[in-house]
């Protein structure tokens with residue numbers, strides 16, 4: 001059993017730091033620290049993480065205090081690359097071996113880039129491909145993918161006479177569980193990228209229907225296409241990364257190699273895949289909402305499925321007897337990369353990108369835990385792919401197996417130092433050869449058990465292969481006449497396997513040859529040395545000489561051997577100690593395994609219990625999900641109601657504003673009128689006051705009445721002013737209330753939105769982490785209970801929030817109704833006020849008219865007085881009987897008096913006497929008229945029956961007017 005997936009951890013530089021990205025501290029033992037990550041310069045497989053303890057973290061979350069760092073854990077992986085590691089370093093440690101496997105041994109290869117958002121996955125994979133101008137020449141920031149492609153194109157399996165190579169590239173992304181072809185022509189403007197369907201073929205496995213696969217003959221055209229596709233990838237700015245990839249991007253290069261020597265043979269197809277996964281992200285850190293949140297939820301879901309697949313593969317490889325279901329089908333990512341995750345099929349490397357930033361501590365822990373799970377996946381070289389469903393793929397698998405065997409053979413061959421070709425006839429050769437032979441002997445001694453072990457291992461593999469081959473042959477024999485075709489794939493494969501087997505079974509021929517030579521030499525059985533010739537004599541003397549030299553050399557050699565044996569014994573001691581240590585460790589491991597078995601049994605029983613609990617939990621979660629959906633529905637209804645209410649409130653506010661404007665206008669008018677009124681009142685008061693002083697006591701009653709009216713008017717005016725004031729302050733209060741209500745409504749809406757978003761977020765997150773939780777439940781039931789409780793608490797909290805929100809909405813509704821009612825009342829008050837104001841206006845007008853009338857009367861009285869002061873007399877020339885004239889005059893006076901005092905509007909304006917003079921102007925001259933008036937025996941000092949005084953200037957004027965009109969009538973009668 002060996003680890004199937006190589007895991008390299010790449011630590012990015014501290015965010016915001018500048019090159020050369022040196023460690024922040026370095027201890028005397030060589031430990032280098034950047035942020036929360038420490039590494040050893042002497043051991044690049046160990047990493048330790050320092051961070052706050054879980055309790056500290058919880059505490060910090062509550063009281064927001066910085067915590068004391070604590071040593072947390074040390075992890076071991078295949079390779080750790082702390083800053084300032086370059087993309088070249090990363091390539092050499094990760095993808096280089098994958099390229100070799102693809103290129104040299106026809107294996108499939110995949111490189112994954114995993115890590116939280118902003119940890120440097122895209123940087124590690126693609127480097128600065130978007131900004132590099134010349135793609136054909138290498139730059140320092142070339143990503144791992146670029147370097148791998150460069151190596152692939154430049155090395156062995158280039159087209160040759162024997163082989164023809166054809167390469168095609170595909171580039172797609174998985175965005176929100178939709179597969180987008182990044183090499184297809186872009187969609188029309190404002191149209192979204194079409195989603196391609198993923199189909200599963202019974203023999204070919206899963207594939208994308210209609211994906212663009214473009215031939216790429218050289219590196220530059222391949223990189224150009226990748227760059228084009230990469231530029232079209234879905235990215236968006238988040239709080240954690242301003243160019244965050246929102247999708248999983250997969251670049252796949254298919255290489256088809258045809259063997260020209262065997263044109264009928266099936267071409268070998270290999271895939272080299274690069275997967276830049278979207279980064280896991282926590283909503284709390286990114287602060288994502290809306291579309292970004294939806295994307296994050298989809299990313300987390302597919303990563304969680306990937307985790308589930310890795311977990312199941314790990315469990316299966318730990319316990320090969322039972323096969324746990326591997327949920328490849330749960331996401332498009334795992335479905336399409338199923339082959340890449342199968343260690344029997346593919347050489348896979350995972351680059352785990354982490355950030356040393358203390359703020360990202362939890363994410364780093366989570367990535368490293370994921371990496372540990374990946375490391376749990378083991379592969380047994382004897383185990384043939386149990387995932388492969390199709391038998392037609394077996395030829396391909398066998399070819400890949402040959403690749404593996406070749407790789408092994410290569411590694412074995414490189415361990416054997418080859419002796420150089422030398423002449424056998426010279427002693428020099430012997431001199432040179434002897435120590436070499438010695439060494440060869442030693443090597444052979446060590447190699448033989450190795451060979452034996454390997455032969456045993458490979459025999460096992462061979463057994464499986466032979467079984468497979470005979471099965472295949474049987475099938476071919478029964479179904480295909482081509483069985484004897486020496487060119488058939490199977491025969492080619494068989495012969496290749498046989499030759500490989502031979503190579504593995506037979507000891508190195510050089511070693512055997514040198515060994516036999518050496519033996520011959522030692523026993524002097526070689527025919528060359530047996531002949532008694534001069535050459536031999538010479539050789540013998542030379543040999544004797546050499547032998548003496550050799551003896552001394554042998555002595556040296558003996559010394560060296562002694563030293564070597566000492567070193568060997570030391571090495572043996574240390575080996576024994578190591579063996580002991582290993583045995584102790586083995587024992588410990590066995591004990592641990594036993595303990596683990598016990599735990600497993602316990603866990604199994606717990607598991608069965610957990611499964612019940614799971615079911616309960618699932619039903620609970622379903623119920624809660626239903627409840628959450630209901631809540632969501634209620635939210636929507638609430639939002640609709642809130643929107644309607646908002647509209648109503650907006651309408652109300654608009655009508656209120658209109659009323660307010662109207663009110664303001666009216667208030668303005670009222671204030672203006674009031675001011676005018678006050679001014680008029682003042683002037684009227686003054687006038688009245690003056691007038692009242694001048695007026696006699698008979699006018700007192702009128703004056704008092706006037707004053708009373710005036711006082712009443714003042715009072716009304718004061719009330720009006722007060723009312724207007726109250727109204728204004730009421731209006732202001734109402735405006736304030738409306739404002740508060742509006743702000744409360746918008747606050748409420750924001751709260752509803754937030755609660756809705758957080759509920760949706762919680763729902764999605766719960767659904768996404770559900771599977772993981774269930775698995776966690778299997779491990780730790782208690783933790784799951786805690787989670788469930790937390791979840792329930794969150795749901796209760798939601799319910800409580802909804803309750804309080806609904807109460808708030810109800811309260812606001814009631815408030816709105818109250819306000820509407822208050823508004824109606826205010827409107828009524830306003831109407832009453834308007835009527836009052838109208839009434840006051842009328843009163844005002846009456847007062848004005850009265851004033852005018854008073855003035856007029858006054859003027860008339862003055863005129864009258866002036867006329868009387870003239871002393872002119874009326875000539876009695878008229879031939880009208882005195883009695884008839886008196887009668888007519890009395891009738892006219894009475895009618896006029898009635899008109900004058902009951903219909904105040906009947907009087908002409910104060911400044912005009914037109915009505916009086918008209919007739920006279922036409923028919924009598926001034927003198928005649930005066931004479932006529934004077935002749936009339938009217939008592940101007942008497943009161944009429946209504947008690948109206950005639951002795952005032954006004955009454956005098958009135959009477960004079962009456963007299964005139966009467967005279968006119970009398971004159972007319974007289975003329976008749």
Ligand SMILES: Nc1ncnc2c1ncn2[C@@H]1O[C@H](COP(=O)(O)OP(=O)(O)OP(=O)(O)O)[C@@H](O)[C@H]1O
Pocket residue numbers: 011012013115116117118119120121122123124241243244245246277278279280353
């Ligand atoms: N090793 C590194 N050296 C220098 N800069 C780096 C390194 N790793 C990452 N960065 C920088 O950090 C930024 C974020 O890296 P990148 O976009 O590769 O992250 P990511 O893991 O792909 O994030 P996301 O999942 O959000 O797409 C980039 O601007 C990149 O330049």
